[in-house]
Amino acid sequence: MSTNANEDPDVTVAGAGPVGLVLAAELALSGVKVQVLERLAEPAEANKAMSVNVPTAEALDRRGLLAAAQKVHRETLEKMGPFARVAKAGGARFTGHFAGLVLDPGLVDESDPELAAHAAVAGAMMVPQPRLEALLTEHLTRLGVPVRRGVEVTSLEDTGDGVLVGTTAGPVRTGWLAGCDGGHSTVRRLAGIAFPGTDPEFVGYLANAEIADPEKLVNGWAWSTRGAYRYGPQPGRVTTLEFGDVPADRSAPVTLGEVQASLRRLSGTDVTVTALRATATRWTDNARQAATYRSGRVLLAGDAAHVHAPFGGQGLNLGVGDAMNLGWKLGAMVAGWAPEGLLDTYDAERRPLGAWVLDWTRAQTAMMRGDAKSAALRAIVADLLGTRDGTTYAVKKISGVTQHFDLPGGHPLVGRFAPDLWPADGSRLADHGHDGGFLLLDRTSGGVFARLAAPWAGRVTSVTGGHATPSGVLVRPDGVVAWATDSTGNTGDTDSTAGLEAALRRWAGAPSFSPEHEPVA
Structure with a gap:
């Protein structure tokens, strides 16, 4: 849903990286009026997650x-x-x-x-992250969501019923503000949210370079008393990490000389870097997590909520998971059907996973x-x-x-991301999730579970047919299984039906009692 220039948006997202783009798209699928503000005038082409x-x-x-x-x-x-x-x-x-x-x-x-x-x-x-951002930007364009580039957040005031946001393009009145604006998040700072953690031990560089004598470098990872470097996997791609002094200004542009000097110290050679093909990046093992992912009507996701060494692209993926988890829950709040406490589950579910990723990267720092x-x-x-x-x-x-997340329910799938599931018609369950709602797979012979979920039809799409286990699965919009059973749902089997109704009320709110469509056969 596009945001009319004369209307206040329900949600403003600060940051047009992968996290902000995914969050805005999920909100749009929920029917929310959303806009994205990005301080950079053009998409960044710097080397990042692969x-x-x-x-x-x-x-x-x-x-x-x-x-x-x-x-x-x-x-x-x-x-x-x-x-x-x-x-x-x-x-x-x-x-x-x-x-x-x-x-x-x-x-x-x-x-x-x-x-x-x-x-x-x-x-x-x-x-690679630049290609992912381009893919997501096209997705957002199809959804009609405006991305206002060259607009930076400068102030915010949570008024209780909304947020007054000061920007370099003028003030914005919005219902909610989501900070997806990176590790140096302006939104986090303005909201007064603490960012405790551990200080960095090394500085790393990532660059795609022209190298005059690549034969002097080891293909793959190599270690020294100073740290480690990697040449590859693509020709010219160089990663270095060097323990010791960390630059005071880690946001300054990376120069060719910096990359060459670091590579020479770590490789013990006089290798010559002749050019940088794209913007190089500087990074550290600074590991921090926001004291809270929500303060009133201000929320954080992605690097604004947690930073760490980018080993294995964990930061990008952790941030996208934040956006998927937050998007439908905040959308439910705006739409007015969110059950009590739903938005609080965002911090409760994502915080432990963020803490685990920080420790996963800290362990790698210790080994390197x-x-x-x-x-x-x-x-x-x-x-x-x-x-x-x-x-x-x-x-x-x-x-x-x-x-996985600690959700109510005894089935081993509950709290995990839904596995590959195929209804009887040959499609995949994921094929039915393009609109962003709940999915219910009902493999009972009489469609028992789909009939029970009918009053939630505006939020739940039921897909029926087939004979396999699990016989019933309810998948939240973020892909997490909220309920599952191997039961056939026969008459007298109240445990499975009661469990499904409890899960629907817990996650999809009160029934509307006005089904908009029949379950898909």
């Missing part, structure tokens, strides 16, 4: 964007030269690394139930130091990751398939 994990790829899938992501994945692999051939030889799975220890795709146990349950998106993992103790630890972990069980464990963690 890949998406399973929950992010499945989020794209549920919104009809999987084919576009798969196209980017294939094009990205083609540009990666020798690495692409290795990846293709090892299969479709992208494994990543832990503290520079590259995980061998040949050691992954693909029969592991948690991996096998999420195979549909395996060919959509290599989606140049001292003898860290080198010994790295050797032991390398042995563990060189086993089938060790590699499978790490890949499951990195890919996000083990993520």
Whole structure:
């Protein structure tokens, strides 16, 4: 839904990175009047995250964007030269690394139930952040959401019934303000939200460079007493991380000289960088998490809520998960049907996952130091990751398939991201989620669960048919299973039907009692 220039938006999103774009799209699907403000006049082309994990790829899938992501994945692999051939030889799975220890795709146990349950998106993992932002911007354009570039937030006042936002383009009155404006979030600072955590130990650089003598560099990761560097996987792609002094101004533009000097110190060579092909980035292992993700009508998501070393693109994926979780809940608040306490579950569900990611990256920092103790630890972990069980464990963690939330319900699927599910008509359940609502898969012979959910028809799409377990699954708009059962729902089986009704009321609010359509047959 587009925002009329003469109307106050229900929600204003600050930041047009992947997190802000996803959040705005989810709000638009909920019928919310939303706008995006971005301080940069043009999209950033700097080197950032290279890949998406399973929950992010499945989020794209549920919104009809999987084919576009798969196209980017294939094009990205083609540009990666020798690495692409290795990846293709090892299969479709992208494994990543832990503290520079590259995980061998040949050691992954693909029969592991948690991996096998999420195979549909395996060919959509290599989606670099600039390409993801372009894909999401097109999605937002189709939804009619305005993105106002070159507009920076300068002040805010939460009035209790809305937020007065000062910007470089004039004041904005909005119902809610979502800060998706990065680790140096202006929204977080203006809202007075504390940002505790641990200080950085190293400075890293990421660049796509022209190198006169690349033969002087080791392909892959290499360590020294100063830190580590990586050359590849694409020709000219360089990553360095160097322990010691951290620049006071980490936001200053990265120069060719900085990248070359760091690369020379870490490689012990006189390698020559002749040009930077794109804007290089500087990063650290600064690890912080906002004291709260919500203060009144101001909310935080993505790097505004948590920062850490960007090992494995965890930050992008964690932020997209925030946006998917927050979008439908804030949309329900605006629409007026949110059950009591729904918006509070955003912080409650996402905070523990954010804290885990911070510790996951801190552990890698400890392993990448140049001292003898860290080198010994790295050797032991390398042995563990060189086993089938060790590699499978790490890949499951990195890919996000083990993520879950503590939700009511005894079925093992509850609180986890929905696995690949196929109704009887040959479609996939994800194909029915493009409009952003709840999905109910009902495999009972008489459509028992779909009939029970009919009064929520404006919020819940029922897909019926088939004979398999689970026989009933309720999936929230963010892809999380809210209820599931293996029961057939026969007469007298009140546990499963009562459980479904409780889940509907808990997550989808009170029934409307005015079904807008019949369940899909």
